[in-house]
Amino acid sequence: MNTDFLIDAATRAREHAHAPFSKFRVGAAVEDAAGQIHTGCNVENATYGLTVCAERIAVFKAISEGARGFRRVAIVADTDTLTPPCGACRQILWEFCGDVEIVLANLRGKSETLRLGTLFPRAFDASFL
Ligand code: THU
Numbered sequence: 001m002n003t004d005f006l007i008d009a010a011t012r013a014r015e016h017a018h019a020p021f022s023k024f025r026v027g028a029a030v031e032d033a034a035g036q037i038h039t040g041c042n043v044e045n046a047t048y049g050l051t052v053c054a055e056r057i058a059v060f061k062a063i064s065e066g067a068r069g070f071r072r073v074a075i076v077a078d079t080d081t082l083t084p085p086c087g088a089c090r091q092i093l094w095e096f097c098g099d100v101e102i103v104l105a106n107l108r109g110k111s112e113t114l115r116l117g118t119l120f121p122r123a124f125d126a127s128f129l
Contacts, residue, residue, distance in 0.1 A: 003074065003113065006031055007105045010076040013039035013054065020044060021051075026083065027076045028054035030062050030097070033069025038062035055089040059096050070097040073116075076105045082112055090120040 006029050014027025019042055026042045040057030055075060062070070073093060077083035082104035085093060093100065093116055102119065105111035117123075 003072070003103045003105075003111065006037065006072055006074040006103060007076060007111060009037045009039050010054075010074040010105070011107065013041045013058070014076050015041075017041040017054070018043045021046070021048065025078065026054040028058040029074045030058045030067075030070050031072045032062060032067040033071065034067070036067060038065070038067060053086055053089050055085050056092050059092055063096060070100055072101045072103060073097060074103040074105060076107070078107050080106065080110075082106060082110065084119060090116065091123070094120055094123045094125060 009029035010027040013029060014025050017025035019025050021044050028040045030038045038058050038061050040054045040061055042054045043057060044051040075083060075085060084104060097116065099115050099117040101113055102116050103111060103113045
């Protein structure tokens with residue numbers, strides 16, 4: 001399936017990144033079961049530790065708007081080696097998206113699609129509780 005529109009949405013969201021400390025701007029876009037796109041960008045904080053990544057913002061925005069059944073997630077950053085989600089985001093993505101397709105992309109047309117289970121094997125989740 002074509003991923004261009006999802007990458008475009010994440011690229012546009014990246015423009016809103018609040019990253020005055022790291023200058024590292026990230027955009028994310030999540031496609032839900034209805035085909036709606038929910039986006040996020042990283043939002044940093046002067047205390048650093050309160051920074052929230054683009055992926056978590058996109059997922060939390062989507063959840064808070066009632067969206068469910070996520071099919072694909074695009075993550076865009078300006079790096080030659082495609083930027084993968086951090087550990088915290090992998091856990092959150094697993095919780096709400098399961099073994100979803102993850103599309104990593106940069107600003108120069110490079111992209112790669114893989115499954116979250118590949119990036120995050122043997123995850124802890126509610127099935128253990
Ligand atoms: N960041 C993301 O938003 N997503 C990632 O996948 C990697 C890291 C942000 C967090 C912080 O604002 C900046 O990038 C540098 O770590």
